Amino acid sequence: MSFTVAPARFDGPGYTILEDAALNGRNTFRVAARANLLVDVRDSTALAEVLAFPLVRSLPLLPLGEGSNLLFTRDFPGVVLNLGTRGINVLEDDGDSALLHVAAGESWNDLVHWTLAKGFSGLENLVLIPGMVGAAPIQNIGAYGVEVCDVIHAVEAYDRRQGCIVRLGNADCRFAYRDSCFKHEPDRWIVTAVVLRLPRQGTLRTDYAGIGDELARMGVATPTATLIAEAVTRLRRRKLPDPAVIGNAGSFFKNPIVEAGVAQALKAAHPGMPAWPAGADHCKLSAAWLIESAGLKGFRQGDAGVSEQHALVLVNHGSATGAQLWDVAQHVQAGVQARFGVLLEPEPRVL
Numbered sequence: 001m002s003f004t005v006a007p008a009r010f011d012g013p014g015y016t017i018l019e020d021a022a023l024n025g026r027n028t029f030r031v032a033a034r035a036n037l038l039v040d041v042r043d044s045t046a047l048a049e050v051l052a053f054p055l056v057r058s059l060p061l062l063p064l065g066e067g068s069n070l071l072f073t074r075d076f077p078g079v080v081l082n083l084g085t086r087g088i089n090v091l092e093d094d095g096d097s098a099l100l101h102v103a104a105g106e107s108w109n110d111l112v113h114w115t116l117a118k119g120f121s122g123l124e125n126l127v128l129i130p131g132m133v134g135a136a137p138i139q140n141i142g143a144y145g146v147e148v149c150d151v152i153h154a155v156e157a158y159d160r161r162q163g164c165i166v167r168l169g170n171a172d173c174r175f176a177y178r179d180s181c182f183k184h185e186p187d188r189w190i191v192t193a194v195v196l197r198l199p200r201q202g203t204l205r206t207d208y209a210g211i212g213d214e215l216a217r218m219g220v221a222t223p224t225a226t227l228i229a230e231a232v233t234r235l236r237r238r239k240l241p242d243p244a245v246i247g248n249a250g251s252f253f254k255n256p257i258v259e260a261g262v263a264q265a266l267k268a269a270h271p272g273m274p275a276w277p278a279g280a281d282h283c284k285l286s287a288a289w290l291i292e293s294a295g296l297k298g299f300r301q302g303d304a305g306v307s308e309q310h311a312l313v314l315v316n317h318g319s320a321t322g323a324q325l326w327d328v329a330q331h332v333q334a335g336v337q338a339r340f341g342v343l344l345e346p347e348p349r350v351l
Helices: 044-052 054-058 108-117 133-139 211-217 225-239 260-269 287-293 322-340
Strands: 009-012 015-022 034-041 061-063 076-083 088-093 097-103 152-159 164-169 189-199 247-251 257-259 275-277 282-285 304-306 313-316
Touching: 009 044, 015 044, 034 044, 034 054, 044 054, 044 076, 044 152, 044 164, 044 189, 076 189, 097 133, 108 133, 108 225, 133 189, 211 225, 257 260, 260 275, 260 282, 282 287, 287 322, 304 322, 313 322
Parallel strands: 034 076, 061 076
Antiparallel strands: 009 015, 015 034, 088 097, 097 189, 152 164, 152 189, 247 313, 257 282, 275 282, 304 313
């Protein structure tokens, strides 16, 4: 099948293909960008057919959900693939825990609330994170002391080398801090579903900064998973700008991990600097504290800037381009490195 002389839109069984597609509404930064082809897949069984089209095979491929962890600095000269599959199914339930099969196109935040309503725990600290379920293992999303790898039993993904959907166990995913095998081989894997193991009476994490205080403000003496989710929701809404109101992709920089000796020297020079153990001989620093201490919180160039609410968040105040936002990101990197000798790494994928 060729799309060189075909209509701009083609509807197939379980998918739609659009030529020269605008991506403004496909990324939470809301920056202008276009793709040669935009493929919306509603049925994962259609993936093999779509990926076999000669034109699709000949172009770079970018799997994309809500675009909440991505910055387009230019048009994408290839195929943007959106997997809009839906479905949450209980595979096993022994009364103590359950195995859930969740399609990649489900909303992550909707999933968290679904599990809470069903009496499961494990995802409450990850509430209100934007994006789709399929993106969660790629980035190994995390918040308030919890990472999604803690509850992932397996990930189902289309392997472009083998031409079929395979299941990878937790260890096979090579999870690390905001990292996974899917992130290292983006041209190979397309996540189609995630299998979660969730307990009904799991260990609740309330020790992360802010949660205990928020629960106290709520008058909660005996927290539950649902109440922790409410506390985290209040914290996130108070601290982070809403992508529905102002374009952003949440935290833009990872918390840097440095050698313990480097952290000790920095703390000696800056006694107020937060640092946490990260293994036997490394420490994790607060990127937000570094940015704010470098005087860059609220920094702005035109419509591109650093949020005044949270130093980790880059924001599009209106009509900023992706290139302008990336310029601001690099300015922040340079400022923090000049002040502290620490290089911040972007959390979202920058194209």
